[in-house]
Amino acid sequence: MTKPTTARVPVLLRFTLGVLLTAFLLNGCRKDDDYFEPPAGQEGKLLEQLKANPEFSTYVRALELAKLEQTVGSSGLYTIFAPTNQAFDAYFSQGPYRSLEQIPPRQLYELVGNHILTPMMFTFDFSARRFNNNKDDRYQTNALKYAKVIRSGAQFTINGVEVSPDRRDIAAANGAIHGIPAVLVPRPAIDSVVQLENDLRIFNRVLRRFAFREVDQRRSQDLDNDGVIDTIYVKRSRLALNPGAEDPEITALAPTDQAFEDLLAQYPQFRLVGTDSLDMPDNVLKPIIEYHLLTGARTAAGLTGDLVTAGRETLPAAAIPVAEPNISVSNGALHKVSKVLIPPSLGTVGGQILLNKDKDLTQFIAALEKAALLRELLSADKKYTVFAPTNQAFTDAGINVAALTGAQLEPILKTHVLTSEVKSTGLVDGKLYPTLLGPGVKVAGASLLDPTNQPAPITAVDFAGSNGVYHKLGRVMTPPAVKVLATFIDLPQFSELKAALTKAGLLAALDAAGPFTIFAPNNQAFQDFYAQRGVAGLSALSSAELKDLLQYHVVGERLFSTDLTNAQEKGTLLTGKKLRFNVAGGAVTIADLNAVSPDAAVVGADGQGTNGVVHTISKVLQP
Known part of the structure; x- marks a missing residue:
């Protein structure tokens, strides 16, 4: 097979473009509201500037041990909040490590990287928030932790540590250095803490179930010193991410293992496999977990009023049974709770269908999801009556949900939904009830006549939800085929x-x-x-x-x-x-x-x- 050809940019042109891009990025940074040009004697890279200042010799040694000296000493635009030697002395005095050499390599890598931000930012840049689109003053470090940088008036702090006034805005050709009097110890993220808690094994497994892998190139280094660049795959919970310009922190209300066991006792159709794996479908588990995640970092004292969850549902703070509050994490807040909280959406008629204890409506649920009708039944804004055909009814009708499109399923399903709440006692014999599709279904004793006048037996009644009721049917009703x-x-x-x-x-x-x-x-x-x-x-x-x-x-x-x-x-x-x-x-x-x-x-x-x-x-x- 012939390889596809690619246009080649002349070497001189590529070099020229690289120079222009670097010049643009450098000139785009400001210092004291003036476009920055490194003064004489400060044209060197960040590593050179750090080495030139004996106050930062311990941090320089840490960069070398963490294999990061090449990163800050060559290309790229960085901001380094560099701890002084005295800061490291204080850090070692508090234990558990007495020297850099005692810190495990991966932990040292995170410790050193927790002081590095991208791109080059001087004091003015933090004041103007030129590189921050978040709702507040949080920036992601090279260790993938969030640093809160406040620059207001004379105040200039990172994670509560005051930047030394006489060590600010140390310029370099590829970045800026700000000296600080304390070491910024990276706190573990929510996922990491949950993984270590013995009574959060099920919650940890749930987060991993909704996890994905992403490659973060800023953390790609030669960690094992074998001459090959290592690619680090960072595993995060999809539910824990809030992309875009939203608050990057979350508050997790983590149900204990006992809380999950209590939930399973209430809903025996679901079970625990092994010690920590839930046999529960995603369309039930995902809204439950999202109901335990809040945007922003909220301490236990901040859990007040009506809270909006990751699933856009309202959670009254008074309903949260906090068992262990304010567990220290880097990307928000973590509280253990003694009960699994059920979101209002699962209390609707759609939610009650999902929670059906007989597990005989799985085909109907799959069809609702495929036709994008489940969301409507999960909404509390309207009242519904649903006639839900059982799995056997789908089998008898020869309907293969997996083989049909959502558009093909939609008229069938809408024939089974009334736009009002009608309990079994309200089903009047001989009366026609208009469906969500439009055509009506007629009550005929213990059956319904579909729009084609074919009977469908009602086999179970009055499964109530907050926005209506559902009854089970022994046959799939047929919508009219023609006008x-x-x-x-x-x-x-x-x-x-x-x-x-x-x-x-x-x-x-x-x-x-x-x-x-x-x-x-x-x-x-x-x-x-x-x-x-x-x-x-x-x-x-x-x-x-x-x-x-x-x-x-x-x-x-x-x-x-x-x-x-x-x-x-x-x-x-x-x-x-x-x-x-x-x-x-x-x-x-x-x-x-x-x-x-x-x-x-x-x-x-x-x-x-x-x-x-x-x-x-x-x-x-x-x-």
């Missing part, structure tokens, strides 16, 4: 209506999105109409006359027979003209504006299509 006009227009008893609609030019209009309710006169109704008018047939009527006549038979909404009430009036597609319904003893008649002829009787009700419903009537209605 309402196609369900009847080619039947022989409607041949006159078809001819009339064709002559009036209304077939295309009624084949639109709708919704429509069509009151369809049968052929006998048309014959009676011709006799009353004293005409032989359609040929005696103009297209315009027919259009007005037929528009008077269509209402621009979906009306099931059980929606009609006595003395009810509805406007039609014929502007300004209404129909009046009379309901008595279950019979429905329609009064038109012709007082001479009798009212029209509904002789066939509730034929359903995707865009509406049709009722057969015994008379041509006259406006």
Whole structure:
């Protein structure tokens, strides 16, 4: 195979571009609000400047031992908060190490890197926040820890350590140095602390379950001194990251192992595998874990009022059972809690389906997720009734959820959702209930009739959620496959209506999105109409006359027979003209504006299509 060719930039041009880029970056940094040019004697790299100042000799030695001297001594633009020798003496006096050589290599690497920021920043740059898009004054160090740098007025601190006034803004060709009187010891991140806590084994496993790997090139060094650059893979929790310009810190409310065991006792459909692995689907576990993560670093005293979690749900602080507060971490706050907190979303009807103890709705759940309908059922803003087909119902119907697209599943699923809460005691026999799709389902004893009039047995009822209820079905209901006009227009008893609609030019209009309710006169109704008018047939009527006549038979909404009430009036597609319904003893008649002829009787009700419903009537209605 021929290798693809790449355009080659001439060496001189690449060199020129490199020089210009370096000059731009250097000139783009400011010192005391002036563009920086290293003064005479300060053109050397950071390592040279540090070596030139005997106060930083211990830190220079630390750079050498950590294999970082080449990094700060050659290319790149860095800011170093360099501890003085006295700072290291104080650090060693506090233990556990008495010299740099006693510190394990990886730990020393993090210790030294915790004092290095990118890019070059002088005092003014911190004041102007030129390189910080976060909500507050946090910067990431070379050790991947967050440093809080405050520059306001005369104050200039990093992690609470005052930058020595006489050691600020030491310039170098590839960076800036600020001397500090203390060593900045990197604290472990939340993930690292959780991993070491014996009673957070399950929480640790959960964080690892939602983890990913990323390559951080700033930490790629020759750590083992074998002449090969080592690439360090840093494993972090995806849930612990808050990308963009948001607060980079989080507060983790970590349930103890006992808290998870209590949760499993409450929901026996889930279980513990081994000592720390949860047999719980992601669509249940992820919202639970996100409910335990807050943006920003909050001490226990700061857990007040209503808090917004990583999952954008509200958590009342009063509901948080803190067992061990304020565990020291570098990237926020960590508190152990004695109970697993259940988010409000799992209290909804959608959440209750996810928590179904019989575990017989997994196919329905998978379909809801694929069709992007689960989120709607997890919202507490509206009320729903869900008729959930069991796994066996999907098998009996021959529906392979994995083989269908979300668009294919959507009409099927919406046929199983009502836009109101109806418990089993509220299901009225013979009543049609409109679904989220539009077409209705009809109660027939202990079953539902779907829009195609096929029965689906109701097998279990009244699983309540905060925004509705769900019932189980033993069959998957079928939505209508065609629009309402196609369900009847080619039947022989409607041949006159078809001819009339064709002559009036209304077939295309009624084949639109709708919704429509069509009151369809049968052929006998048309014959009676011709006799009353004293005409032989359609040929005696103009297209315009027919259009007005037929528009008077269509209402621009979906009306099931059980929606009609006595003395009810509805406007039609014929502007300004209404129909009046009379309901008595279950019979429905329609009064038109012709007082001479009798009212029209509904002789066939509730034929359903995707865009509406049709009722057969015994008379041509006259406006």
